[in-house]
Amino acid sequence: MFAAYAARIDRDHPLNGLELGDRPTPTARPGWTTVQVKAASLNHHDLWSLRGVGLAEDKLPMILGCDAAGIDEDGNEVVLHSVIGQSGHGVGPREQRSILTEKYQGTFAEQVTVPTWNVLPKPKELSFAEAACLPTAWLTAYRMLFTNAGVRPGDSVLVQGAGGGVATAAIVLGRAAGLRVYAVSRDEAKRKRAVELGAIEAVEPGARLPHKVDAVIETVGAATWSHSVKSLRPGGSLVISGATSGDRPSHAELTRIFFLELKVVGSTMGSKDELEDLLSFCATTGVRPVIDQVLPLDRARDAFTRLAAGDQFGKIVLSTE
Numbered sequence: 001m002f003a004a005y006a007a008r009i010d011r012d013h014p015l016n017g018l019e020l021g022d023r024p025t026p027t028a029r030p031g032w033t034t035v036q037v038k039a040a041s042l043n044h045h046d047l048w049s050l051r052g053v054g055l056a057e058d059k060l061p062m063i064l065g066c067d068a069a070g071i072d073e074d075g076n077e078v079v080l081h082s083v084i085g086q087s088g089h090g091v092g093p094r095e096q097r098s099i100l101t102e103k104y105q106g107t108f109a110e111q112v113t114v115p116t117w118n119v120l121p122k123p124k125e126l127s128f129a130e131a132a133c134l135p136t137a138w139l140t141a142y143r144m145l146f147t148n149a150g151v152r153p154g155d156s157v158l159v160q161g162a163g164g165g166v167a168t169a170a171i172v173l174g175r176a177a178g179l180r181v182y183a184v185s186r187d188e189a190k191r192k193r194a195v196e197l198g199a200i201e202a203v204e205p206g207a208r209l210p211h212k213v214d215a216v217i218e219t220v221g222a223a224t225w226s227h228s229v230k231s232l233r234p235g236g237s238l239v240i241s242g243a244t245s246g247d248r249p250s251h252a253e254l255t256r257i258f259f260l261e262l263k264v265v266g267s268t269m270g271s272k273d274e275l276e277d278l279l280s281f282c283a284t285t286g287v288r289p290v291i292d293q294v295l296p297l298d299r300a301r302d303a304f305t306r307l308a309a310g311d312q313f314g315k316i317v318l319s320t321e
Contacts, residue, residue, distance in 0.1 A: 001025050003109035004300035004318070005063045006050050006101075014050035015304055023063055026105070026113035031090040033072055033116045035080065038128035039294075040068040040107040042307050042316045043136045043165060044244060045099065054102045065107035065318075066100045069122055069131035077122040079131045079279065080107065080114055081272045090115025099136075099269065108300060110320055120276060123283035133289035133315040134278055136269065137165030141173055141217070142278045143270035144239045149215035153178030156213040158231050160184050161220040162194040162202060163313045166241060168290045170217045171197050176287045182209055184224065193313055197290065215239060225249035229256055237263040290314030 007019040026034050046064045049055040055062055066082040084104055085095040100106045100114070122131045144166070145151055157174050161167045162183040174181040175198025183194035183202040191202035203209065205224060212233035218224065221243025228238050230253070257264065270278075282288065292312040295303050296319055303316045 001110040002297060003063045004065070004297065005061045005108070006055060007061050009050070009052035009055070009057055009060070011051045014047055015301070015308060017050045018064075018301060018304055019061070020298060020300055023061070023105075023109060026111050029113070031116055032113050033119050034111055034113045035068065035070045035072050035078060035119065037068045037107055037110060037112055037320050038070040039132040039320070040065045040318050041132045041137070041165075042303055042318070043067065044242065044307070045136065046101070047304070047308055049101050054099070059103065062101055063105040063107075063109050063112075064101050065109070067132050067135045068107035068112055069128045072119055077124075077128075078119045079122045079275070080112070080135060081118045081120060081275050082107075082135050083269055083272075084115065084118065086271070087117055089117030108297065108318060118272070120272070120279065123279050125283040126279070126288070128321075129291060129294050129317045129319065130282075130289050131279070132317055133165075133291065134282070135275060137315060138169040138173070138289055139270040139275050139278055140241050140267065141166045141169035142281075143274055144217050144241055144267045145170060145173060145177070145179075145215075147270070147274065148239045148265045148267045149217070149237045151179055151215050154180070155215065156180040156182065156211070158182045158184065158209065158213045158216045158228065159199070160216065160218050160224045160228060161244070162199070163187065163190040163310070164219060164244070165315050166219045167217065168197070168314045171199050172287055172290060173281075174198070176281075176285055182213065184227070190313055212236070219243075220245050222246035222249040226251045226253055229253040229262065232260070232262050234260040235262070236260075237265055239265045239267050241267040292316050294319050296320075
């Protein structure tokens with residue numbers, strides 16, 4: 001079957017390790033389900049995999065891709081929860097959790113196999129492309145906002161890095177849930193788009209906000225850390241799920257953190273139950289993932305190049321149709 005996969009690790013030039021071509025079809029195994037992939041979306045996790053972060057050399061070649069929507073063996077339209085080993089289903093109770101492409105072949109292929117427990121019904125209201133955007137970036141944003149930040153309607157949230165998949169999801173979900181959302185981007189066009197999606201205001205990096213916020217959604221890391229901490233009200237929460245600009249800020253702002261009793265909360269992906277809730281939320285409210293573009297699977301290199309350059313606004317989707 002045709003697939004986009006990591007053939008080698010290159011920490012400095014990750015796209016050098018990306019190959020497109022034929023890979024073995026999944027083999028049947030008890031407790032697992034093979035899905036015909038209709039759409040799969042890119043995440044920064046895929047770029048990090050090509051750099052060898054979370055992907056060991058002895059696992060190569062590895063088909064990339066965490067997210068997918070498609071058709072299961074019984075003809076049902078489904079969405080995949082990409083965290084394997086979280087429940088023990090299909091892998092045994094002692095296996096540590098992993099994300100597709102770390103131990104198990106991913107979704108940038110015509111077929112993928114996952115534990116049957118990881119297969120969820122796709123709401124009829126969502127297209128395959130829309131559903132394929134949800135299991136990583138949108139699920140991460142959902143958990144960051146509603147589980148780990150604990151915000152409620154009327155609260156205020158700052159979203160760093162508008163344009164990225166998680167950040168875009170946080171803006172849309174936050175607005176739909178009645179939050180006052182502020183966004184940050186160094187790109188004027190992305191700031192304008194963030195306001196169109198529901199942000200009250202979008203500002204340049206480091207700019208002072210009209211008031212302190214209840215929570216910050218942080219995926220950028222070192223470049224925005226100080227601004228994130230300084231933007232919080234006393235007792236506010238900084239929820240971080242990524243560090244695309246690096247994980248070692250020059251100013252950790254420790255004094256401000258302890259003096260104002262700020263909460264710093266790490267967040268990774270989300271649970272199957274949270275994905276079910278997110279799917280239902282989108283189906284019933286009309287909220288839809290923001291899609292930057294849909295490309296055929298054989299143009300995966302173009303998709304990776306766009307993601308690596310940071311040119312996208314929203315999710316990039318690969319289609320097998």
